[in-house]
Amino acid sequence: MPAAYRFCPRCAAPLVRRPVAERERDCCPSCSWVHWDNPAPVVAALIEYEGRVLLARNREWPEKMFALVTGFLERDESPMQAVAREVAEETALQTRSANLIGVYEFTRKNEVIVAYHVQAEGEIRLGEELVEYRLIEPARLRPWPMGTGLAMADWMRARGLPVEFLPFPATRS
Ligand SMILES: [Zn+2]
Numbered sequence: 461m462p463a464a465y466r467f468c469p470r471c472a473a474p475l476v477r478r479p480v481a482e483r484e485r486d487c488c489p490s491c492s493w494v495h496w497d498n499p500a501p502v503v504a505a506l507i508e509y510e511g512r513v514l515l516a517r518n519r520e521w522p523e524k525m526f527a528l529v530t531g532f533l534e535r536d537e538s539p540m541q542a543v544a545r546e547v548a549e550e551t552a553l554q555t556r557s558a559n560l561i562g563v564y565e566f567t568r569k570n571e572v573i574v575a576y577h578v579q580a581e582g583e584i585r586l587g588e589e590l591v592e593y594r595l596i597e598p599a600r601l602r603p604w605p606m607g608t609g610l611a612m613a614d615w616m617r618a619r620g621l622p623v624e625f626l627p628f629p630a631t632r633s
Contacts, residue, residue, distance in 0.1 A: 468493050497570065503543040504575040504608045505529045506561060506615055509553065509584070512595035516550065519591045526594055528575070528608040543576045550587040553580035561615050566607040575611030602626045 467474055468488035475486040475495065486495040506528055507514040515526035531546035533539060544555035561575040586593060598621060603609035605625040613623045 465495050499565075499567075499570045499572045500532065501539070502530050502532055502566070502571045502573050503539050503546060504573050504611060505543050505547050505558075505578040506575065506608075506612060507547060507551065507553065507578045507580050509580050509595060512597055513601060514551065514553075514580075514584070515594050515596055516586065516590045517592040518589055526592075527604075528612065529590075530573070530608065539574045540576070543574075543578060547578055547580055550590055551580070551593070552585035552587070553582045555580055561611045561618075564607065564610045568606070573608055573611065575608060575615075577615055 465475055465486055468491060470493045471488060471491040473488050473490040476489050477484050478487055479485070480487060480494055485497070487493070514529075516529055517523075517526050521527075529546055529550045531542065531550070533542040534545075537545070540558050543558050547553055547555050556579045558576040558578045561577050564573040564575060566573050584593065598616065598619060601612055601616060601621075603612040603616070603623065603625055605613075609625070613625070616623050
């Protein structure tokens with residue numbers, strides 16, 4: 461992902477590219493600000509609802525693309541609080557339990573995914589970002605071979621389910 465800054469956000473001087481801590485980075489020659497470009501953490505929820513897994517389609521995604529519910533953390537939130545909040549905001553479900561599946565790189569978006577298995581209850585009502593959902597039997601899940609799909613695959617393997625990845629390219633986490 462190319463750098464998002466041309467000017468220093470602190471003093472507005474034009475940035476220069478130079479090596480800092482083993483990598484070429486955009487740096488401010490005047491106040492020494494460095495654009496570290498660190499990945500942002502994202503929480504993802506593999507929602508188990510009445511024995512099936514809820515996959516949802518974001519309004520910006522192609523018609524057949526369904527995925528886990530994801531979102532950024534708010535300041536002062538723990539990842540577990542964030543995942544329960546995202547589940548509530550996007551599906552109206554209450555989180556009964558949230559257990560870490562794992563932590564995964566998603567380099568295409570410069571993110572790190574913290575994925576939880578969420579057991580949820582209540583009545584599904586989709587939030588603004590989502591347009592459609594499906595409830596899939598765990599054995600019929602087909603993960604994509606990156607991002608949250610890797611979390612889904614690990615969750616399936618932990619249950620002894622065979623994993624058959626979807627062919628590339630899925631165009632999103
Ligand atoms: Zn500066």
